[in-house]
Amino acid sequence: xxxxxxxxxxxxxxxxxxxxxxxxxxxxxxxxxxxxxxxxxxxxxxxxxxxxxxxxxxxxxxxxxxxxxxxxxxxxxxxxxxxxxxxxxxxxxxxxxxxxxxx
Amino acid sequence: xxxxxxxxxxxxxxxxxxxxxxxxxxxxxxxxxxxxxxxxxxxxxxxxxxxxxxxxxxxxxxxxxxxxxxxxxxxxxxxxxxxxxxxxxxxxxxxxxxxxxxx
DNA sequence: TCTATAATTAGCTAAATGACTAAATGATGT
DNA sequence: ACATCATTTAGTCATTTAGCTAATTATAGA
Numbered sequence: 001x002x003x004x005x006x007x008x009x010x011x012x013x014x015x016x017x018x019x020x021x022x023x024x025x026x027x028x029x030x031x032x033x034x035x036x037x038x039x040x041x042x043x044x045x046x047x048x049x050x051x052x053x054x055x056x057x058x059x060x061x062x063x064x065x066x067x068x069x070x071x072x073x074x075x076x077x078x079x080x081x082x083x084x085x086x087x088x089x090x091x092x093x094x095x096x097x098x099x100x101x102x103x
Numbered sequence: 104x105x106x107x108x109x110x111x112x113x114x115x116x117x118x119x120x121x122x123x124x125x126x127x128x129x130x131x132x133x134x135x136x137x138x139x140x141x142x143x144x145x146x147x148x149x150x151x152x153x154x155x156x157x158x159x160x161x162x163x164x165x166x167x168x169x170x171x172x173x174x175x176x177x178x179x180x181x182x183x184x185x186x187x188x189x190x191x192x193x194x195x196x197x198x199x200x201x202x203x204x205x206x
Numbered sequence: 207t208c209t210a211t212a213a214t215t216a217g218c219t220a221a222a223t224g225a226c227t228a229a230a231t232g233a234t235g236t
Numbered sequence: 237a238c239a240t241c242a243t244t245t246a247g248t249c250a251t252t253t254a255g256c257t258a259a260t261t262a263t264a265g266a
Contacts, residue, residue, distance in 0.1 A: 012254095145245090161233090
């Protein structure tokens with residue numbers, strides 16, 4: 001959970017995720033959308049992968065990154081539920097105060 | 104937005120927020136719930152305040168911290184909307200793809 | 207096999223983070 | 237005025253972060 005929030009705390013990484021919303025894309029194509037050096041972007045991809053927010057698979061010499069929406073959803077809605085935020089609260093089975101949901 | 108996510112990326116700060124869910128509390132009482140030194144906790148409070156997630160007001164010699172749920176809500180739901188996550192998406196007036204919601 | 211391309215790893219720097227102790231500030235009560 | 241209590245500020249340290257360039261790995265194609 002910390003990893004997910006840490007990952008999306010960076011605006012560059014949020015933009016990467018948003019780009020991936022429209023479908024999988026190679027590391028090179030992704031990097032081309034930014035002014036940073038490619039190794040810098042590669043490091044950002046690694047952080048996103050570490051947080052399990054994206055999936056990578058090789059296709060020839062390219063590496064294709066794909067958004068894992070479900071992980072983002074789980075983290076955000078899970079957190080939101082603890083704080084009883086939004087109508088989303090009721091839309092998911094909730095542990096309520098049963099034990100003290102792990103943060 | 105970055106500040107909010109950066110703030111909640113730390114488990115100690117998430118726990119502070121969760122404690123404040125049940126109502127305002129003084130810096131000292133809050134600190135007592137953790138093993139860290141008080142100045143360390145004070146720094147965490149400062150980060151939360153900087154992210155506008157809590158409000159502080161003095162009461163005698165104590166400083167009372169209070170959760171600002173609405174800011175948390177705006178950040179999380181705003182972000183979730185961009186990714187069309189959860190049922191919460193439809194529950195808020197949305198800019199859709201009108202312009203490219205600022206991340 | 208050689209060359210070119212895609213991406214990551216290695217190694218560096220500057221700045222930010224999260225912890226600590228000691229000192230300073232501010233408010234109350236004697 | 238003084239002592240005490242609550243909190244923050246100052247200063248230090250180790251670690252992490254985010255950027256860079258140069259070097260490496262891995263694949264494809266000639």
